[in-house]
Amino acid sequence: MCPPEHFTxxxxxxxxxxxxxxVDPDLAVKQWDRLRETLVGLGHTVHVLPAQxxxxxxxxxxxxxxxVDGTVYGARFKHEQRAAEAAGHRAFYESQGWxxxxxTETNEGEGDFAYVPDAHGGLILAGYGFRTDPAAHAEAQEVxxxxxxxxxxxxxRFYHLDVALAALDDGNIVYYPGAFSVAxxxxxxxxFPYAVLADDTDALAFGINLVSDGYHVVLNxxxxxLAHKLAAVGYQPVPVELTEVRKGGGSVKCCxxxxxx
Ligand code: ARG
Numbered sequence: 625m626c627p628p629e630h631f632t633x634x635x636x637x638x639x640x641x642x643x644x645x646x647v648d649p650d651l652a653v654k655q656w657d658r659l660r661e662t663l664v665g666l667g668h669t670v671h672v673l674p675a676q677x678x679x680x681x682x683x684x685x686x687x688x689x690x691x692v693d694g695t696v697y698g699a700r701f702k703h704e705q706r707a708a709e710a711a712g713h714r715a716f717y718e719s720q721g722w723x724x725x726x727x728t729e730t731n732e733g734e735g736d737f738a739y740v741p742d743a744h745g746g747l748i749l750a751g752y753g754f755r756t757d758p759a760a761h762a763e764a765q766e767v768x769x770x771x772x773x774x775x776x777x778x779x780x781r782f783y784h785l786d787v788a789l790a791a792l793d794d795g796n797i798v799y800y801p802g803a804f805s806v807a808x809x810x811x812x813x814x815x816f817p818y819a820v821l822a823d824d825t826d827a828l829a830f831g832i833n834l835v836s837d838g839y840h841v842v843l844n845x846x847x848x849x850l851a852h853k854l855a856a857v858g859y860q861p862v863p864v865e866l867t868e869v870r871k872g873g874g875s876v877k878c879c880x881x882x883x884x885x
Pocket of ligand 1: 637638641681684686687706734735784786787872873874875877878879
């Protein structure tokens, strides 16, 4: 995770960003701290990447890389404004002894890649249409040695895969069908017949932008409908407030890069 010390909305690269809406910087840091404490309280180790001035979106740490089985596929951001973030992530992984693979194709890390370890022996789900180039899906498959299923995103409000789909445990996912092309919806229905389906209210409340340990599901507090749905099928929802970074177009998952050994 990377603290929102320099977080602002000073450019708009997704439909949620409005440069005329003010951000409360102290509240942003307070809410982020609470998210970090929540993860630690659930037994996770959280590494903190130093925030860099001039990189307001660096709080969205999920976009910096995608890690599977100890191998790190680095990010290459689509927008110039975020390009320099990649080096900070790379430095972290290299200093910690991870096997880092630099990308040649445009991709925004876990923003557009999800991993489901027990689905078909380990399946990577990958989004394209707004940020990540489909060529990066093939590159990720070569680097990570897992099958990659390409899914086309069609609604600009769901510009990254991680606002439309998330792994709930080692074998199942939650997704919002309306974010995907009809063909990609069919692919998801075939691969995950028991998936939890989110509705547009859940999705627009950033409910799917969640992190789960297989039981506890940490999600945006506004997504009350999805929290009930998840509780009804045996998960434990853990709501957190992230009103400030939400103004940048992200919530829980966007703030967290998952390290998979
Ligand atoms: N303002 C950031 C952008 O548009 C938000 C990124 C959200 N991150 C995510 N993993 N969806 O790039």
